[in-house]
């Protein structure tokens with residue numbers, strides 16, 4: 001067991017959040033070893049507080065990238081829980097293990113030259129999808145509250161557009177696949193149907209196309225070169241002081257005052 005820490009120390013790495021003074025210290029277990037951490041931290045910050053440094057399994061820190069899939073139990077409780085380490089707050093007697101990577105079914109495919117109908121291709125690439133037993137474990141496991149079982153059912157029925165929409169918030173954490181008794185890689189199959197939908201059904205975004213052309217034509221090269229020469233602190237200042245789009249601006253109405261880079 002680790003020695004009990006009395007003082008709350010600042011976080012070792014990661015963002016600048018300082019635990020509030022007086023926060024209660026609680027025991028958690030990281031790979032079987034006990035650590036005392038402030039109760040206010042997310043799992044990710046608690047792991048760092050305990051002296052670990054993330055070199056994998058951490059990306060956006062904002063619940064978007066899916067890199068920090070985590071399993072945990074509470075001592076004395078049989079239930080296995082799942083969550084994202086950057087979004088889940090620690091609790092007393094949490095026994096933690098992070099999932100660094102989940103080996104899933106990732107077949108090669110070419111969206112331009114499908115050998116048969118998209119649904120038939122789904123059956124060829126992901127035959128396991130059609131073995132779903134409807135247990136609902138994936139839905140209960142998903143940290144994004146996606147009805148995973150339902151998008152798998154839509155895939156089975158051939159409603160690939162519906163499955164693409166239903167799975168849109170997936171962060172590819174792999175937790176659903178890790179718990180599936182039918183060994184389905186739900187999230188990679190869902191990626192396939194979203195790619196199909198985006199490639200063949202959603203109209204092309206004209207503004208994106210013109211921006212890609214701008215990039216290809218070197219419109220931003222000078223700016224990139226200037227940024228590359230700047231000191232890190234100056235880049236941080238520039239970022240903090242940047243002109244921001246208001247959270248609630250009317251869709252398509254807001255324009256920055258500085259239009260130099262549009």
Ligand code: SF4
Nearest residue numbers: 132133135136138180
């Ligand atoms: S966990 Fe697997 S078998 Fe169970 S509902 Fe989800 S996809 Fe189907």
Ligand code: SF4
Nearest residue numbers: 142170173174176187
């Ligand atoms: S659908 Fe699966 S991979 Fe996607 S967020 Fe939910 S649990 Fe993670």
Ligand code: FES
Nearest residue numbers: 059060061066086
């Ligand atoms: S670090 Fe990206 S979702 Fe947690």
